[in-house]
Amino acid sequence: MKKEGYLFGAMILLISNFLIKILGFLYRVILVRFLGAEGIGLIEMVNPFYTFILVLTTWGIPLAMSKMIAQETAEGNWGNINRIFRLTLILLTASGLITTTLVIYFAPVIVKHFVPDSRIYYCFVTMIPAIFLVAVCSVYRAYFQGTKQISAIGFSQTIEQIIRVIVGLTLTIKLRKYGLEIAVVGVAVASVAGELGGLLFMLAKYHWQKRRSKVLLPAPATSSSLSILKGLFTFGTPVTLTRLLSSTLLTLEASLIPRGLILAGNSMRTATEIYGRYSGVAMTLLHLPSIITMSLAVSVMPAVAELSAGGQKKLLEHRITESLWITSAFTIHSMTILFFYATELCGLVFHAPEAGEALKVLALGGLFCYLQQTMNSILQGLGRVKMLLFNNLCSGLCLILGIMLLTPVKGLEIKGAAIALSLSNFTGCTLNIFYLMKFTGIALPLNKIIIKPMISGMISLSALMLLDHWLRPIINNLPLTILLLIGLTSLLYFGILLMIGGLPLHTLKRLPFFNKWLS
Known part of the structure; x- marks a missing residue:
């Protein structure tokens, strides 16, 4: 089986992410025109619950599987790789089925008590089967990531997005005449169809490769099923807690920032508008360079895990340095442009030049945001997930305290929230780099x-x-x-x-x- 270099894999993912971003942007523009802000609002109410349930369903196991397979690949233990794959597939298939069934059964209770607009019920229920599909597909993606065949992930994500856009636009246009409550169901169906398309591609790719490659034929495994399951949950639990922490922080941000703006003297409506420009405009532009950095982050994790398992410290240091350098080199120039043209870009792209003042502050701290993303993957590849969770907790506390202290200050307001986020990213990035250099002996x-x-x-x-x-x-x-x-x-x-x-x-x-x- 031919492995891909991590930079090659990152480039394939870069191209894939670029296509996905463009398609997603056009998809959103057309949806807004057909559904209006109210329809998009209904869809956005579903996404936080969907993401939260998905995190609980997969429990960080795909990432743990990817790391374990990368380590076994370095040692050529194909029997262990096959056993890890089979156990994870059984585990997440069962988890996906159970979660999907329970959530659909309790959907009326969830919508009644936790959702402000009950009109999302049918959209919510329709989207839930995608959780099962994502859970199963994540096993195959973790396998290809662990064996450093990153291009397969990029192709599946592109297929997924193309199907989602085609089905979503077709159904939304046809269902709009029946009202928003029914029209948004078309978007949910599109999500399920997209995930199904991605899963079918992964299945076809895996079995086609299995028929061609002798190395995938059954081989004796040296690790027991119990030890593999222990490894999956030992690594996956801190990862899940980290992701749940991120979800919680996003929820708190959405609540605390508007409250702080109101304390600063703004009305509820004005505070909502300001927060919308911050989260929907400034943050969207800030995250544009993630097309490059997220591709690199996905590719570097198995590379680091493989080199770490093989004890190749010199090459490991080179790969880590190289990934951080690429992140920094591309991010700094992007932040320079966003800083200088903040108001102009917000006005030209979103017709919201007022978001420029927040974007300027965010751009000043943007480097640490993107270095943090790459550092997260590096520490995950090294297996230092507990320390990563601790560092993210520290940066999260910094974010919440910063928002609570700075946003209510008259004159700072939304810029205070931007400062808090930049300080949070700086804190997390600094702690991760310090830990990497101090406790792993890696010189950067x-x-x-x-x-x-x-x-x-x-x-x-x-x-x-x-x-x-x-x-x-x-x-x-x-x-x-x-x-x-x-x-x-x-x-x-x-x-x-x-x-x-x-x-x-x-x-x-x-x-x-x-x-x-x-x-």
Whole structure:
């Protein structure tokens, strides 16, 4: 079986995520036009419950499975890999069936007591079967991630999104005449259809590979079923607690930020509008670079797990440094653009220039947000999930305290919430890096990871300010000016990185497409 390099896998996921983001954006635009803000609101009420139930159903087991398979792959223990796969498949199939049945049975009680608008009932019930499909599909995705065949994940996610968009638009348009309560059911059906398409692709890919590869034929396993189950839950439980913590923090944010804005003297309606611009506009733009960083995070975890299991410390340090450097290099330039054009981008894309002030603050701390994502995957690959949970708890407390203290301050308000989030990301990132360097013995060249990209970022920001001041009156077309200056400053930024040694050519040569031009 052919394994993929983690940078190759990251590039495949990058392309996949880009397509998914574009399709998702267009899908949302059309849904808003047909369903209106009220219809989208009904759909959004379902998602938190769906996500929470899904986290409880899978219990972090797919990630644990991926790490265990990566370690067994490094040692060539294919008998153990087959046993891990079979046990996990049985476990999550059973979990998915039980959870789906229970949630559908208790759906009336859940909607009655925990949901503000009972009209979501049919949408909620229709979407629940997707939990079973995701639970089963996650086993196959974990297998391909653990064996470093990341491209299979990218292809399945793309198929999933294409089906979701086609089915969703078709059903929503046809059902709209029956009212919002029925129309949003079309969106739920689309989610189930998309997950089914992704699962069928995973099944076909796995069994096609199994027929072709001799290494997947039955082999004696050296690990007992009990020890495998213990490993899955030992690793998966802290991961689940971390994800539940993240879900809880999002829920608290949605409650505390509007309350803080009201304490600062805003009306309920105004506070809701401000929070909507913050979460729906500023945060959406802040997360655009995740197309790159999330692809890298998925790819780096099994690579780190494999090298850690094989005791290859020098190569492990190189891979960790490389992943953090790529995260930093791409994030800093993105944050520079978001910081300088915050108001303009919020106005052009969302017609909400008021969100620009919050985006400026978020962009200043954006680097730590993305380094934190990559650090999470690295520590998961190293098996340090308990420490990761502790560090995330510390950063979460920082976030909640910051929101409670800063958001009610007159003059700060939503900028206070943005400051709290940036400080939270800085705290979590710093704790993770400190732990990695102090307790694992891994040396990180922070000069290469942070200092050099920041120097390049400051120079490109200065150039952006000068060029914008000079070109904006001449071109007299704001979107064209922004696109032109993004292209020019991107060349400048990466050119400076190359000159000061912050962009190693040997890393670029390992990327698809780049290797043809740099070899």
